[in-house]
Amino acid sequence: MYVVADGAVAPKNDFVLPFLLDGLELHGRIIRLGSAVDEIILAHDYPGPVAHLLAEALTLTAMLSSIFKYKGVLNLQIKGDGPVGLLVCDATDGGQLRGYAKFDRTCLPTFWHEKSNAAQLLGEGYLAFTVERGPEKERYQGIVELGGRTLEQCAHHYFQQSVQYDAVLKLGVSRGRAKTWRTGGIMLQCFPRKEPMLPNEKIDEEWKKHRDLVQKMQPSTLYQGCISPFTVLFELFDDDNIRVYEAKNLCAKCSCSKERVEFFLATLPNEEIESLKVNGKIVVTCEFCNLQTIFCENDLTELGR
Numbered sequence: 001m002y003v004v005a006d007g008a009v010a011p012k013n014d015f016v017l018p019f020l021l022d023g024l025e026l027h028g029r030i031i032r033l034g035s036a037v038d039e040i041i042l043a044h045d046y047p048g049p050v051a052h053l054l055a056e057a058l059t060l061t062a063m064l065s066s067i068f069k070y071k072g073v074l075n076l077q078i079k080g081d082g083p084v085g086l087l088v089c090d091a092t093d094g095g096q097l098r099g100y101a102k103f104d105r106t107c108l109p110t111f112w113h114e115k116s117n118a119a120q121l122l123g124e125g126y127l128a129f130t131v132e133r134g135p136e137k138e139r140y141q142g143i144v145e146l147g148g149r150t151l152e153q154c155a156h157h158y159f160q161q162s163v164q165y166d167a168v169l170k171l172g173v174s175r176g177r178a179k180t181w182r183t184g185g186i187m188l189q190c191f192p193r194k195e196p197m198l199p200n201e202k203i204d205e206e207w208k209k210h211r212d213l214v215q216k217m218q219p220s221t222l223y224q225g226c227i228s229p230f231t232v233l234f235e236l237f238d239d240d241n242i243r244v245y246e247a248k249n250l251c252a253k254c255s256c257s258k259e260r261v262e263f264f265l266a267t268l269p270n271e272e273i274e275s276l277k278v279n280g281k282i283v284v285t286c287e288f289c290n291l292q293t294i295f296c297e298n299d300l301t302e303l304g305r
């Protein structure tokens with residue numbers, strides 16, 4: 001049986017949908033990204049393995065952004081000594097996503113089977129989350145060493161090390177026939193309870209059973225836009241009462257602007273302004289969305305430079 005919260009309509013793409021397995025107190029999220037992830041990746045000329053890894057990282061970021069209560073930006077940074085030296089992803093409280101990767105094209109693997117191999121691409125390094133929770137609240141930061149072959153395993157490692165509850169997470173990424181990127185993910189969390197409704201052994205047993213169900217999921221079930229997320233949950237947890245909450249929409253949107261670049265240029269020392277000029281112009285490129293802003297001599301004079 002499944003119960004849909006009042007007014008909940010099955011979303012199709014670019015959403016994160018919270019749910020609860022009623023009676024078991026297992027909380028979860030199901031996520032699917034379509035045009036949001038495609039737009040972010042297509043703004044760059046990323047080789048397949050890099051694009052795949054960034055798509056996973058964006059899905060993970062959006063997933064985590066729905067767990068924390070915050071106003072501002074959740075930032076995921078993964079730094080390693082492998083061919084992909086840096087992955088950066090942001091998710092705002094309003095569901096706006098952006099991200100980019102820095103990599104060394106000459107060191108990328110020549111074979112790629114559309115499967116993430118984070119360990120090979122990232123090497124050794126760390127994964128860090130920063131959550132800005134508004135001006136009055138402290139910022140939250142979690143950092144762990146990269147551990148695991150896939151980004152999913154790195155995320156599990158993060159949960160084991162940094163949060164006080166059990167969690168399981170599954171991600172799926174595909175580049176479909178139309179060469180568009182699609183991703184999906186599911187996460188289940190088992191919080192410790194002060195006054196559990198079930199005996200501890202029963203909680204453990206139920207948690208293990210449900211964790212295994214998530215782990216055994218086919219990644220393709222997660223990103224296929226033609227399957228309703230309600231159906232995915234219903235088929236996965238068909239013995240349970242599933243309560244579904246209102247979905248949050250996600251989209252690709254960068255927070256860069258010409259005004260911000262102007263402000264940045266206005267703060268630079270003269271020597272640096274001169275060193276940035278090529279044929280009298282300064283071209284500033286946003287690392288996230290690849291948008292170029294060109295400042296000619298006249299623009300720079302207007303800025304007082």
Ligand SMILES: [Zn+2]
Pocket residue numbers: 254255256286287288289290291
């Ligand atoms: Zn931008």
